[in-house]
Each structure stands twice: as C-alpha cells, then as structure tokens.
Amino acid sequence: MPIFIDRRLNPKDRSLGNRQRFLRRAREELKRSIRDRVRSGRISDADGEQAVSIPTRSTDEPRFEAAKDSGRREHVLPGNKHFVPGDRLRKPGHGAAGTPDPSMKDSEDDFRFVLSREEVLDLFFEDLELPDMVKLSLKEILAFRPRRAGFAATGSPTNINVGRTMRNSYGRRIALKRPKREEVDAIRQEIAELESGSQSPVARQRIAALQAEVERLERKRRLIAYVDPVDIRFNRFEAQPIPNAKAVMFCLMDVSGSMGEREKDLAKRFFVLLHLFLKCRYDRTEIVFISHTHEAQEVNEETFFYSTQSGGTVVSTALEKMHRIIAERYPGSEWNIYAAQASDGDNAAADSHRCITLLDEEIMRLCQYYAYVEIIDERERHIFGTTENGTSLWRAYSSVNANWPNFQMTRIADAADIYPVFRQLFTRQATAEKLRVRR
Amino acid sequence: MNATSRKPGLLFSGPDWDFGTLSQAFDVIERVAIEELNLDIHPVQMEIISSEQMLDAYSSIGMPLMYRHWSFGKHFLYQEQLYRKGGRGLAYEIVINSNPCIVYLMEENTMALQALVTAHAALGHNHFFKNNYLFKEWTDAGTILSYLDFAKNYIARCEERHGLAAVEAILDPAHALMEQGVFRYRRPPKLSSEKQRQGLRERLEYEERSYNDLWRTLPPSKSGSQVEGSESKTAERRKSLNLPEENLLYFLEKNSLILEPWQREILRIVRVIAQYFYPQRQTQVMNEGCATFVHYTVMNALFDRGLINEGAMLEILRNHCNVTFQPAFDDPRYTGINPYALGLDLMQDIRRISTEPTEEDRDWFPDIAGKCDWRATLLNAWANHRDESFIRQYLSPTLIRKWRLFLLSDTASEPHYEVASIHNERGYEKIRSALAHSYDIGASRSDIQVVDVDLLGDRHLRLEHKVADGVLLEDGSCGATLRHIRRLWGYKVSLVGVDADTGAKIYERLSD
Numbered sequence A: 001m002p003i004f005i006d007r008r009l010n011p012k013d014r015s016l017g018n019r020q021r022f023l024r025r026a027r028e029e030l031k032r033s034i035r036d037r038v039r040s041g042r043i044s045d046a047d048g049e050q051a052v053s054i055p056t057r058s059t060d061e062p063r064f065e066a067a068k069d070s071g072r073r074e075h076v077l078p079g080n081k082h083f084v085p086g087d088r089l090r091k092p093g094h095g096a097a098g099t100p101d102p103s104m105k106d107s108e109d110d111f112r113f114v115l116s117r118e119e120v121l122d123l124f125f126e127d128l129e130l131p132d133m134v135k136l137s138l139k140e141i142l143a144f145r146p147r148r149a150g151f152a153a154t155g156s157p158t159n160i161n162v163g164r165t166m167r168n169s170y171g172r173r174i175a176l177k178r179p180k181r182e183e184v185d186a187i188r189q190e191i192a193e194l195e196s197g198s199q200s201p202v203a204r205q206r207i208a209a210l211q212a213e214v215e216r217l218e219r220k221r222r223l224i225a226y227v228d229p230v231d232i233r234f235n236r237f238e239a240q241p242i243p244n245a246k247a248v249m250f251c252l253m254d255v256s257g258s259m260g261e262r263e264k265d266l267a268k269r270f271f272v273l274l275h276l277f278l279k280c281r282y283d284r285t286e287i288v289f290i291s292h293t294h295e296a297q298e299v300n301e302e303t304f305f306y307s308t309q310s311g312g313t314v315v316s317t318a319l320e321k322m323h324r325i326i327a328e329r330y331p332g333s334e335w336n337i338y339a340a341q342a343s344d345g346d347n348a349a350a351d352s353h354r355c356i357t358l359l360d361e362e363i364m365r366l367c368q369y370y371a372y373v374e375i376i377d378e379r380e381r382h383i384f385g386t387t388e389n390g391t392s393l394w395r396a397y398s399s400v401n402a403n404w405p406n407f408q409m410t411r412i413a414d415a416a417d418i419y420p421v422f423r424q425l426f427t428r429q430a431t432a433e434k435l436r437v438r439r
Numbered sequence B: 001m002n003a004t005s006r007k008p009g010l011l012f013s014g015p016d017w018d019f020g021t022l023s024q025a026f027d028v029i030e031r032v033a034i035e036e037l038n039l040d041i042h043p044v045q046m047e048i049i050s051s052e053q054m055l056d057a058y059s060s061i062g063m064p065l066m067y068r069h070w071s072f073g074k075h076f077l078y079q080e081q082l083y084r085k086g087g088r089g090l091a092y093e094i095v096i097n098s099n100p101c102i103v104y105l106m107e108e109n110t111m112a113l114q115a116l117v118t119a120h121a122a123l124g125h126n127h128f129f130k131n132n133y134l135f136k137e138w139t140d141a142g143t144i145l146s147y148l149d150f151a152k153n154y155i156a157r158c159e160e161r162h163g164l165a166a167v168e169a170i171l172d173p174a175h176a177l178m179e180q181g182v183f184r185y186r187r188p189p190k191l192s193s194e195k196q197r198q199g200l201r202e203r204l205e206y207e208e209r210s211y212n213d214l215w216r217t218l219p220p221s222k223s224g225s226q227v228e229g230s231e232s233k234t235a236e237r238r239k240s241l242n243l244p245e246e247n248l249l250y251f252l253e254k255n256s257l258i259l260e261p262w263q264r265e266i267l268r269i270v271r272v273i274a275q276y277f278y279p280q281r282q283t284q285v286m287n288e289g290c291a292t293f294v295h296y297t298v299m300n301a302l303f304d305r306g307l308i309n310e311g312a313m314l315e316i317l318r319n320h321c322n323v324t325f326q327p328a329f330d331d332p333r334y335t336g337i338n339p340y341a342l343g344l345d346l347m348q349d350i351r352r353i354s355t356e357p358t359e360e361d362r363d364w365f366p367d368i369a370g371k372c373d374w375r376a377t378l379l380n381a382w383a384n385h386r387d388e389s390f391i392r393q394y395l396s397p398t399l400i401r402k403w404r405l406f407l408l409s410d411t412a413s414e415p416h417y418e419v420a421s422i423h424n425e426r427g428y429e430k431i432r433s434a435l436a437h438s439y440d441i442g443a444s445r446s447d448i449q450v451v452d453v454d455l456l457g458d459r460h461l462r463l464e465h466k467v468a469d470g471v472l473l474e475d476g477s478c479g480a481t482l483r484h485i486r487r488l489w490g491y492k493v494s495l496v497g498v499d500a501d502t503g504a505k506i507y508e509r510l511s512d
Helices: A016-039 A117-127 A135-138 A164-174 A181-198 A203-221 A260-280 A301-306 A317-327 A349-366 A376-386 A393-401 A415-426 A428-439 B002-006 B017-037 B050-060 B070-084 B111-131 B133-138 B145-163 B162-177 B194-210 B213-217 B230-240 B248-255 B261-282 B284-304 B308-323 B339-355 B359-364 B374-384 B385-392 B397-403 B428-440 B475-489
Strands: A001-006 A052-053 A072-077 A088-090 A110-115 A142-154 A236-239 A244-255 A284-294 A298-300 A336-343 A369-375 A407-412 B044-049 B095-096 B102-108 B407-410 B414-419 B447-452 B461-467 B493-499 B504-508
Touching: A001 B017, A001 B397, A001 B414, A052 A336, A052 B248, A072 B133, A072 B428, A117 A260, A117 A298, A135 B002, A142 A203, A142 B447, A164 A244, A164 B070, A203 A349, A236 A298, A236 B475, A244 A317, A260 A284, A260 A301, A260 A369, A260 A415, A260 A428, A284 A317, A284 A407, A284 B002, A298 A301, A298 A317, A301 B339, A317 A349, A336 B428, A349 A369, A349 A393, A407 A415, A428 B044, A428 B133, A428 B145, B017 B044, B017 B111, B017 B284, B017 B374, B044 B111, B050 B070, B050 B095, B050 B102, B111 B133, B111 B374, B133 B261, B145 B261, B162 B261, B162 B475, B194 B261, B194 B407, B230 B447, B248 B447, B248 B475, B284 B308, B284 B339, B284 B374, B308 B493, B339 B385, B359 B397, B397 B428, B414 B428, B475 B493
Parallel strands: A001 B044, A244 A284, A244 A336, A336 A369, A369 A407, B044 B102, B461 B493
Antiparallel strands: A052 A110, A072 B407, A088 B414, A142 A236, A284 A298, B095 B102, B407 B414, B447 B461, B493 B504
C-alpha cells in the first residue's frame, strides 16, 4: 500500500524564483543586444518587434564539449536499407541533403525572446541613461481629435446614447418584472366591461379584486421607473492625437576621413533617436541619407554609416543636395521636413558663408526643424562646452541660429550626452522660449 | 495467483481515477509484478500533480527540492515554450531515486495511464534503483531528500547573507564543471547526516571567527631541506595534493586559496548532486528498458487475468508503442537511438534466448540460451550491469538484424562518412562493441584532470586533457569554461591537450 499525496493544491509556480533570476540576467543580455543592433542595424529597424536569441553570452552555460570538427568517431545507427561496408555517405555540411547527422539534437539555442516596441524603447532609452522622461516627450502631441471609444456610465447629457440606454432600461424592466402598460389597460378594460354589465355580487367582488390589482400594478410601475439613472449610458470619447500625415528626415553627415568610428556611432544614435521621435508623431516617416565630402551624394544607410572616404569637406554641397531633393520629391505642402546634421565641424572657411546663405534663404523656410549636432572629442568638451567659439561651421551656424527659431545646434562628446541634447533640441518648451525671446 | 483470481471483475473501468482505485490498482500491480518478475522495491510514495507542476518539476532537474538558480528558470521557459507550441508533450511521470521512492503522477492521465505509469515507474524504475549496483554503491536513496532540503536552505541563506550575484558567481562555474565533478573510480564519501553537517558547519564558522592573520607571518620551519631536485619536488608536491585529480570540483573545493567556507560548501553541494545523477546517466537504456519491460509484462498479465478490459489495454498499448517507437536513421523524426526501444528489445531478446533459442543464439550465449530461467537472467542483468556492459554482453545478432544496425566511421577531416560494418556475420561484433562504447560515459566525456599546481609558487593550475581519437574541445565553450575555473581558482589556469596514446602535446590554452 503506497502513500498517496495530493500535491495539486500545492502552490504552483515553484520555479518562479528561478525564472525571475533568469529574466534579470536575460535583461542585461537584451540591453546589450539592443545596443548592438542600434550600432549595426538599420535605423528603421531600431523600432518594432525584436527577437533576441537566448542563450547568449551571459545566459549560456559553457562546459567542456567535444569539438565536432575534429577527430575520429563511430556512430551506430538503425534502419540500414541498402548499405554495404565500404559505402560512402556525403556529410550534411558538404552539400547533398538527406544524409544523417548523428550528432543532431535539440538545442536550447534557438529559444527566442520577442520584445514589443515598448520594451525595445525601454531598453533603448535605458541605455541612454534616461528612463521615463523620454516617453513623455515622445508622446507629446500637438492636437487631439475626439474618437468614439465605447460607453461610459457618466458623461454630459449631450452624449447620452439612447439606444444603449433603452436597451439597459428594457433589460432592467424585464428583470424587475415591471408591469406593462397593456397589462394594466387589459385589466382596466375588464373592469369597465364588468361595470357596464350586471352588478352581481360576484362581479362586484371581482371588480374590487381587479381594482386592487390595478392599484398594485400602478404602484409597482411607479416604483420601477421606465428609465432609471442606472440605465443611462453615455458615448465615451477619447482624445486621439492627430498625426501629421508625413514626415521626412534628412540625415546629413560629413564622411570625410575625420569622421571616425566613434563619431559615426554617436551620429547614428542621434539619428535613431530622431527617427523614433518622428515615427511616434507621424504616420509615415522617410529617411534620406546625404553624405558629403567635397561633394554630396544621396546614399543608402549602409554607405552612410560604414564607408569612409577621403577628400576635402564642403558642407554646402550637402545643403544644395537636400534642397534639390526637397524640390523634386518632398513638396512642403505635404511633408513635414526635418533635418539633422552631424559633423565634426570641419569645413572650408569660404564655404561656411555659402552655407549661411543657403540656410537663410532657402532651406530654413522649408524645414520644420533643423538640428545641427557637432561631435567633438571628449577632451575638447570642457573647452567648447560653454563658449560660442569653435570651428568655422559652428561659428557660421551660430548666425543662422540667431535668425531662425526652428534652428538648433549643440555639441556632444559621448553617448550619454545624446539624450539631454535631444531633449534640448526637441522639447517644445525650448522652442517656445526661444520664440518668446525673439519677440 | 489465487489472490487475484479470488477477486473477479475489473480493476477499473472508464478513464476516471480516484484515490481508492489508484491504491487498489497499485496493490494488484505490485502483487502481479512480484509474482511475474520477482521484483524487489523500495516503499512507494505517489504524488498527484497538475501539468503546470510537472513543468515546474522539469525545470529543477526533476527533483522535488532544489536550490534556486537562473539556469533552471531558463530551462523552464524553454520547456514551457515547447509545450505551449505543441512541440513536445509532457512526460506522464517523474520518478525519483529515493527511499521511499517518489513517483509523480499527472492528474490529467486516465486511469489506464495511471496503471501503466504505476507499473513503469513505481515498480520498474523503483526496482532498478534499488537493485542496480551503481545506484546501490554510489547514491544514498535514503538521505538524498534531506540533503537536497539542506542544500536548498543553505543556498537560500547564502543568498540572503552574501547577495544573489555572489552566489551566482559560484554556482555558474560550479555548474560548468558538473561533468568534471564526479568521482568515476572511487566511491564518494557517504553523505553525512543532518546532525553531522550541522556540526561541521558550526566548526567552519568557528574557524572563520577565530582566524588570526598573524599566524601567517611566523617564519617557516627549517625542517625541509631546500636542495632537492626540482623533479622530485614536483613529484612530492603532486603526491601531497593527491594529483592527478579527475574531480575538478572536488579539487577546487579542497584546494582553492580564494574561496571562503560558504563558497566551498556550495561547490560541495553541486558536486554531490552531480555525483547523485552520475549513475543515472550511465544506465539510461537499462533503466528505461527495465521499466518498460516491467510495465509491458505486468499490463499483459493483468489483461490475461481479466483485470483490465480491452479498451484500457488498447490505450496502454498505444502509449507503449509511442514510447518505444524507433524511427530509422533517415526518418525526419530520428533523433538518435531511443533508450526505451533499445532497452525493451534487449530485455525481450534475453527472454527469447532463454526460452526459444536458435542455433546462433546457442553459439553466442551459451550461458543463457535455452536455460529457461529468463527471470533470473534479467534480475541479474539489472543488478550488475550498466548500459555499456549490458549491451556488450547481450546485444544479439538477431537484434542487430531486426534493428538493421550499421556502423559509420566518421573522420572529421573527410567529407564522407564511411559505412564500416552492417548487420552481417562480420559486422555483429564490431557493431556491438561500437554501440556499447557509445554508451560508455567515461569514453564519450572529455577526460580532463588536474595535473599540477605549485601552491607555494605562482599557483598556476595546470589541467591536462587526454585527447582520445583526436577529438579536441570546442573552442568557444572551452575558453568560457576555463574562465569559470579561473574564477574559482583565482590564479592562472592552463589546459594542455595531450594525445592519449603517444603522450605528445597537441595544444595548450591559457585562461584569459
């Protein structure tokens, strides 16, 4: 006779603690993965569903394992059909399919996490050392449009939903057995008929009973209202942000030799942030990459971030290119145009003046917003951090900055700078203040 | 036999079970099993759990009590994902080598399945655990549960006192070395009882409190002469440390200079658990084969005696066939040799050889062919073999033909596998020997040992990997594992690969 124990009522999730420990570890891994993805992936991928494979560095469990690509082994397999000793079978790694792989086994390597957009943003911004603030600013919306969103038990009389209200009242009347008007009328009719007929004692008794009944029903009808406040439903409206239809983001970058790995990485992070920001506000966002040395080209993202060229630097070529592209493809009436320029500030002295002219006379009128980010060496940070002095481009742009409220410029030296700078560039308060000062 | 024939009628009917029926079924199954097969079992404790709890149990390597660690959580999520996607069903049971033997039954099972599981786990596995020499010698069924309870609480207390990260920093490397954390040739010391452990711990804590650093500064005694040759010095040093040592965890636990007492205790816990599972890994085919053979025999006996009806028997057979299904090597479902199928076939073959041998069997198995006492032969095999020796002894030509086994030789540098032997006269011996060899855990696991360390010098820990058949270690995981060892050792660690036959040095790695 065995002992029986019913464990079904024991608490479940005994392994919850283990899972929490694992997720804590996995989170570190995910963060690293997001960071790598931003660095190596495409800007438009920085957003959206991400699948991350587990295990990776911090969640794998190494042990001494025999290498598959060394040594001599023997495998015994079942189900020989036509082999004879001496036959040769091609290995799976070497072309032909359908041959056995004796070492094939399930692995936990293809175990994947899928992150939602929110989770990705969380991790992304956590890496920039800025938790929740960012979402506030990203979700800042300019206008709202009321949108039907179900029903509510409270609201203003103008929003009463009659159909829904009546349906509720009908249900309640049935449930509480509110006498119907027809019922009462039928009894009244009967009373009237009886009264018009012979007044026998039986009939009188019957009339009295019926009258009592009528009275009871009437009282019940008064008690159970036809429409009670609890029945009333209001149309509920939710404020829905009005997305501006379309936005295009121009990324302008100097790709001459002076822009190294670090500079491009910082620029990329800035562009990713900008892209996320635009994507939150607009239905459709497009990105145009313009890279320039002494001449400008529209390029794909790959080339933009990964190719290095040499040659002089003429910033105005990029501005001209941008101007031309706007004219060809992005009419100002349909598109919100944003531009972000990243540069180490190096430019031919004579060209800076040309830039000012271009910006002042053409581009700034078309642009919603123009942000200039100068990427400086960390050692220069304390030198340039406060002063208005700087490279020729910086000085030139300073004069544009003075003329246009929708122009912003700033300097960054490392990844942690990006977010504060981004906020400084894109929060509405900053722009508003600037406008006020200008007036 | 009279006992069961006295009670006419079925053990159960319909799919529903209740505790009364379960208990009654167990009693009958136990009696039938003992009558039919002379089984000898630990007392049984049956626990009914839900499918969620089954998943939970999976994730702590099947033990009812386990300390907490993230890798179990990872395992849980992996299993859960497979299960939710329908990629894998849950096991019907889990059985634990303890005394009393604990058997988990899932509440979702039908009564027929519960009966099957009872015969399989509560009798088959139970008998095997109790009687197989590896389990008898190397595990303590009576103390394992109390030890796990201790381990769980101890590690939880360490987490409280030293923080999760500090405990993980010890557990991670310890897990990485689990395979190198067993004694393969000498019996591990018996687990001490709870009381002794308590005493030991108190002593350690006392030592910790009363440690005085000043003693370290005393001048060394003059007795040892300094002029001995370095050769003999090395030999002496290795002797004093009991080197070479195959059990890396044991070595680190005893000799690492940077570990604190609680960290050593954690290493010990992981080592004890690794050792506890070591026999299970060597007897997979036998253990599952034994349990499957038992349930198959017992269920048929129940049916023959009219104790279960045809419907129940059909359900049992269907499940039996699922479990013992062996696809051929070129079948997409093929994932290796199914231990249930191989074990069952080997055991049924022993029965066949004992009762109706062919001429061939008489040649191959003169000791058992036609002797008719298949029960005794099986009980003997279950008690005295592990997979490797069992297959080497009992895999018959008949079975090799039935399975159409063939042998591939695989040299990594060549683009082809070569068919070395097939199921014919010349191939039987080779196939049998190769299959047996593939179950030899000592041969399939890399042989890595501590060979030298100079504790008074640079404390450089030298490991040696005996490279058999040119099989090297996988580069990435080897580096990561060496890093883990370094974390426990605290000083330089190097691994030298040495050819097992010639002794020539093949490679050398230094932990980074």
